[in-house]
Amino acid sequence: GTQIAQQVDLKKNLFFFVCQGTRDYNPKQMAIREKVFNTIISCFKRHGAETIDTPVFELKETLTGKYGEDSKLIYDLKDQGGELLSLRYDLTVPFARYLAMNKITNIKRYHIAKVYRRDNPAMTRGRYREFYQCDFDIAGQYDAMIPDAECLKIVHEILSELDLGDFRIKVNDRRILDGMFAVCGVPDDKFRTICSTVDKLDKMPWEDVKKEMVNEKGLSEEAADQIGEYVAVCVAGGMDLAERLLQDHKMSQSKQACAGLSDIKLLFSFLQLFQVTDKVVFDLSLARGLDYYTGIIYEAVLTQAGVAAVSNEAQNGANAEESVSVGSVAGGGRYDGLVGMFDPKGRKVPCVGVSIGIERIFSIMEQKAEASAEKVRTTEVQVMVASAQKNLLEERLRLVTELWNAGIKAEVMYKKNPKLLSQLQHCEESGIPLVAILGEQELKDGVVKLRVVATREEIDIARTDLTSEIRRRTSEA
Amino acid sequence: GTQIAQQVDLKKNLFFFVCQGTRDYNPKQMAIREKVFNTIISCFKRHGAETIDTPVFELKETLTGKYGEDSKLIYDLKDQGGELLSLRYDLTVPFARYLAMNKITNIKRYHIAKVYRRDNPAMTRGRYREFYQCDFDIAGQYDAMIPDAECLKIVHEILSELDLGDFRIKVNDRRILDGMFAVCGVPDDKFRTICSTVDKLDKMPWEDVKKEMVNEKGLSEEAADQIGEYVAVCVAGGMDLAERLLQDHKMSQSKQACAGLSDIKLLFSFLQLFQVTDKVVFDLSLARGLDYYTGIIYEAVLTQAGVAAVSNEAQNGANAEESVSVGSVAGGGRYDGLVGMFDPKGRKVPCVGVSIGIERIFSIMEQKAEASAEKVRTTEVQVMVASAQKNLLEERLRLVTELWNAGIKAEVMYKKNPKLLSQLQHCEESGIPLVAILGEQELKDGVVKLRVVATREEIDIARTDLTSEIRRRTSEA
Numbered sequence: 045g046t047q048i049a050q051q052v053d054l055k056k057n058l059f060f061f062v063c064q065g066t067r068d069y070n071p072k073q074m075a076i077r078e079k080v081f082n083t084i085i086s087c088f089k090r091h092g093a094e095t096i097d098t099p100v101f102e103l104k105e106t107l108t109g110k111y112g113e114d115s116k117l118i119y120d121l122k123d124q125g126g127e128l129l130s131l132r133y134d135l136t137v138p139f140a141r142y143l144a145m146n147k148i149t150n151i152k153r154y155h156i157a158k159v160y161r162r163d164n165p166a167m168t169r170g171r172y173r174e175f176y177q178c179d180f181d182i183a184g185q186y187d188a189m190i191p192d193a194e195c196l197k198i199v200h201e202i203l204s205e206l207d208l209g210d211f212r213i214k215v216n217d218r219r220i221l222d223g224m225f226a227v228c229g230v231p232d233d234k235f236r237t238i239c240s241t242v243d244k245l246d247k248m249p250w251e252d253v254k255k256e257m258v259n260e261k262g263l264s265e266e267a268a269d270q271i272g273e274y275v276a277v278c279v280a281g282g283m284d285l286a287e288r289l290l291q292d293h294k295m296s297q298s299k300q301a302c303a304g305l306s307d308i309k310l311l312f313s314f315l316q317l318f319q320v321t322d323k324v325v326f327d328l329s330l331a332r333g334l335d336y337y338t339g340i341i342y343e344a345v346l347t348q349a350g351v352a353a354v355s356n357e358a359q360n361g362a363n364a365e366e367s368v369s370v371g372s373v374a375g376g377g378r379y380d381g382l383v384g385m386f387d388p389k390g391r392k393v394p395c396v397g398v399s400i401g402i403e404r405i406f407s408i409m410e411q412k413a414e415a416s417a418e419k420v421r422t423t424e425v426q427v428m429v430a431s432a433q434k435n436l437l438e439e440r441l442r443l444v445t446e447l448w449n450a451g452i453k454a455e456v457m458y459k460k461n462p463k464l465l466s467q468l469q470h471c472e473e474s475g476i477p478l479v480a481i482l483g484e485q486e487l488k489d490g491v492v493k494l495r496v497v498a499t500r501e502e503i504d505i506a507r508t509d510l511t512s513e514i515r516r517r518t519s520e521a
Numbered sequence: 522g523t524q525i526a527q528q529v530d531l532k533k534n535l536f537f538f539v540c541q542g543t544r545d546y547n548p549k550q551m552a553i554r555e556k557v558f559n560t561i562i563s564c565f566k567r568h569g570a571e572t573i574d575t576p577v578f579e580l581k582e583t584l585t586g587k588y589g590e591d592s593k594l595i596y597d598l599k600d601q602g603g604e605l606l607s608l609r610y611d612l613t614v615p616f617a618r619y620l621a622m623n624k625i626t627n628i629k630r631y632h633i634a635k636v637y638r639r640d641n642p643a644m645t646r647g648r649y650r651e652f653y654q655c656d657f658d659i660a661g662q663y664d665a666m667i668p669d670a671e672c673l674k675i676v677h678e679i680l681s682e683l684d685l686g687d688f689r690i691k692v693n694d695r696r697i698l699d700g701m702f703a704v705c706g707v708p709d710d711k712f713r714t715i716c717s718t719v720d721k722l723d724k725m726p727w728e729d730v731k732k733e734m735v736n737e738k739g740l741s742e743e744a745a746d747q748i749g750e751y752v753a754v755c756v757a758g759g760m761d762l763a764e765r766l767l768q769d770h771k772m773s774q775s776k777q778a779c780a781g782l783s784d785i786k787l788l789f790s791f792l793q794l795f796q797v798t799d800k801v802v803f804d805l806s807l808a809r810g811l812d813y814y815t816g817i818i819y820e821a822v823l824t825q826a827g828v829a830a831v832s833n834e835a836q837n838g839a840n841a842e843e844s845v846s847v848g849s850v851a852g853g854g855r856y857d858g859l860v861g862m863f864d865p866k867g868r869k870v871p872c873v874g875v876s877i878g879i880e881r882i883f884s885i886m887e888q889k890a891e892a893s894a895e896k897v898r899t900t901e902v903q904v905m906v907a908s909a910q911k912n913l914l915e916e917r918l919r920l921v922t923e924l925w926n927a928g929i930k931a932e933v934m935y936k937k938n939p940k941l942l943s944q945l946q947h948c949e950e951s952g953i954p955l956v957a958i959l960g961e962q963e964l965k966d967g968v969v970k971l972r973v974v975a976t977r978e979e980i981d982i983a984r985t986d987l988t989s990e991i992r993r994r995t996s997e998a
Contacts, residue, residue: 061580061583061618061621061622061863062575062576062579062580062618062622063576063578063579063580063604063606064603064604066576066578067576068573068574068575068576068619068622068623069573069574069575070573070623071571071572071573071628071630074571074572074573074574077574089900089901089930090925090928090929090930090931091925091930091932092900092902092930092931092932093900094548094551094899094900095548095551095899096545096546096547096548096551097545097546097551097554098539098545098546099539099540099543099544099545099651100577100635100637100651101540101543101651102539102540103538103539103540106538119598119599119601120598120599120601121596121597121598121599121608122596122597122598122599122600123599124596124597124639126541126639127540127541129540131598141538141539142545144538145538145539145545146545146547151548153548158577160577162601162603174576174577174578182935184935186935186936187935187936187937190914190918190935190936191935194935197922197925201925314918317915317918317919317922318918318922319922319926386538422571422572423566423569423570423571424566425569437667438794441667441791441794441795442794445674445794445795445796448567448568448674448678449796451567452567453566453567453568453569454567454568454569455568455569458659458661458663458664458667458668458671459663459664459667460664
């Protein structure tokens with residue numbers, strides 16, 4: 045039933061009312077969204093972040109040259125006179141623009157907002173053209189790998205608290221990738237485009253990735269095979285893999301790769317102190333598409349529950365080989381050059397950050413909510429002001445005013461003479477726990493009949509005690 | 522100093538980095554914004570509203586024909602293949618589209634989101650091209666004027682709680698305006714455009730409004746003068762004015778006007794029960810530009826503090842004539858036909874709602890915050906984990922992990938060997954109340970030195986008692 049209803053809704057979205065790849069949130073979905081946001085924001089605040097906001101559109105030139113091959117997915121606004129504008133593609137570039145514009149060299153901030161990509165929507169799998177990102181970034185000149193490790197700690201905390209099943213955080217470093225490309229014989233000017241192809245390894249088998257490198261990107265077969273040896277063979281590990289690669293006769297020829305590998309080792313030592321190595325793997329095949337990364341990169345994926353047990357190499361990082369990924373839910377990395385691109389003098393501000401992509405998380409939470417018997421409340425109303433008799437509209441409005449003025453969340457039916465039954469039904473449907481019932485007799489006696497919806501118990505309460513009684517009965521213990 | 526800095530910032534916004542008429546929010550502004558939102562959301566929830574969200578862009582055709590002369594201010598997206606899209610101009614049309622699409626006939630919802638208008642920005646007065654609206658609407662077939670009155674109660678509560686100085690809520694009814702136009706001899710097909718001109722009365726003197734009616738809109742001089750008698754002479758009042766107009770020999774010839782005037786009387790009787798008549802005036806000159814209103818309309822304006830005392834005709838509505846308006850901060854009305862425009866069978870859902878325009882409110886709150894001595898905190902960090910000696914990075918990371926895992930909001934400096942002074946300075950600057958200081962001796966003794974930043978008091982706390990001690994000292998009493 046639900047399955048069919050959803051398909052019909054999707055059809056309506058696609059062909060009639062709203063733009064392809066976008067959706068409305070109904071009150072139930074909003075209640076779930078609020079819960080997810082609260083968990084994420086609490087974590088960001090626990091780590092001392094401030095928050096900022098930026099406009100939904102940026103000057104087109106601000107976004108130009110930042111996203112590599114993904115630039116074609118940027119939404120432009122129509123030229124209606126004035127500046128050329130584009131919808132933001134992520135929150136990282138606007139953040140870098142904000143830092144340069146305000147000459148800020150030190151900040152730890154979070155930003156939760158919608159971003160826009162003209163991608164092929166796959167809404168059943170939580171891929172939309174308008175979607176939320178929850179970003180946490182640390183800008184400033186600090187000692188190596190400490191802020192980077194905190195970003196991973198944050199991903200670990202959020203995914204654990206949301207209780208979405210098992211997950212894995214893959215880590216790599218652009219310097220290691222670049223070093224590897226160099227020692228495998230990739231020409232310098234092909235680093236970024238080959239990196240984009242390596243990024244597809246989580247969706248395509250190695251053979252297809254190799255084909256793209258050789259046939260489309262014009263890489264020599266030999267270089268491709270050498271890359272294959274690294275990314276397809278010694279994929280995932282922990283500190284031990286970093287150590288092994290540092291000993292590797294070819295890899296050790298690249299200064300860049302060695303710097304990256306040493307930092308991976310340092311990172312893991314901090315991750316041990318942060319108690320998160322159980323979920324983190326050093327994965328040579330992780331590339332990430334965006335152009336602006338300069339150091340460490342990472343991506344968190346949910347692993348299909350039950351498919352594979354997590355091997356707990358708590359000291360060295362876990363082994364991800366057997367588990368099946370069901371999709372990325374967070375990603376990020378270090379981008380030390382981006383702020384400088386917006387500064388007239390090119391002054392750099394080192395940055396590292398993480399972006400939680402919550403649409404997939406929403407999908408999972410929604411499925412969970414549907415599966416559970418518990419009803420999601422969409423309002424917080426404490427009491428309904430009702431009457432059993434006719435001609436008491438004025439008295440109901442007077443009482444509900446008293447309650448509102450005292451800060452009680454209260455509702456009244458917008459009818460002159462509503463039936464008591466329909467007033468009670470509304471309470472049942474929307475989970476309102478109490479009803480304050482007025483009648484001629486109660487008014488004469490200066491009392492209100494307070495009914496507990498769940499038990500149908502009714503007690504007369506002196507009008508002067510009503511607000512405190514409602515508060516007492518609806519306070520969350 | 523602040524004044525000059527702000528102008529420089531504005532210049533930068535306008536000519537260099539961000540789109541004209543938009544702005545970034547820095548952490549301090551975000552802290553103020555959060556406070557304003559909390560007040561508004563609490564009020565909406567107190568009145569039992571659910572919340573929804575809709576995409577930032579709609580199909581272009583969804584917005585077509587809904588905004589009258591303001592349609593030229595709609596932002597369109599560039600045609601990059603696929604559907605033609607526009608940025609939302611308000612939250613009301615997307616709400617109506619949502620109701621029709623989901624066949625909802627009953628809902629009380631709020632929606633807080635940004636909307637977009639290609640207007641001339643006047644940022645110093647809080648007018649932007651990207652700005653927030655906070656909307657509360659009641660959809661459903663109910664008895665006359667009860668939901669309408671609740672919307673005004675909500676405006677009254679919010680503006681009172683935000684403590685922005687005195688305000689006035691002007692009320693009128695489209696049926697009264699249309700009836701007045703009819704009895705004054707305005708041709709039917711000119712109602713909407715003449716209404717737009719009347720709407721300018723708060724910015725232009727009557728003589729200019731008359732000129733526009735006669736010269737631009739082609740109205741007869743005689744009809745214009747008759748309108749002038751109503752809107753420029755008997756402008757503002759309460760129930761008494763409605764009664765007087767019901768007796769007016771010309772006005773009483775229009776059935777529409779009489780229905781509107783009777784409803785104004787009914788509305789004021791509910792407003793008395795809601796205890797809000799002190800700020801509400803029935804104002805014949807209020808027109809509001811948008812096409813979709815069908816009944817009651819209203820607008821709240823802040824009145825310059827001190828310029829005029831509010832006359833307290835608490836039973837009949839206040840008299841606004843002497844006070845000077847400094848700008849509209851809320852507006853709304855009844856739109857019974859809008860949902861039907863999206864329904865294939867034209868099925869109507871009566872709606873009434875209000876939109877709080879908070880940019881002006883932000884401006885005022887920001888000025889207040891600047892003027893006050895109190896420092897706005899932008900984080901909630903409870904404790905900084907610090908050390909006085911070198912080589913304690915690992916110990917600091919271990920301790921901050923303990924605190925994070927216990928739910929304490931804590932920070933640590935991202936340096937191997939930070940100076941104690943710089944760690945303490947950071948606490949002073951960002952208002953962190955406590956510092957947990959580690960040293961060789963403390964580690965040996967299993968204690969942490971807890972320093973209270975304000976008093977410089979230092980006490981040794983057993984490591985096992987640290988989290989509860991921090992919680993005790995930073996809980997808001």
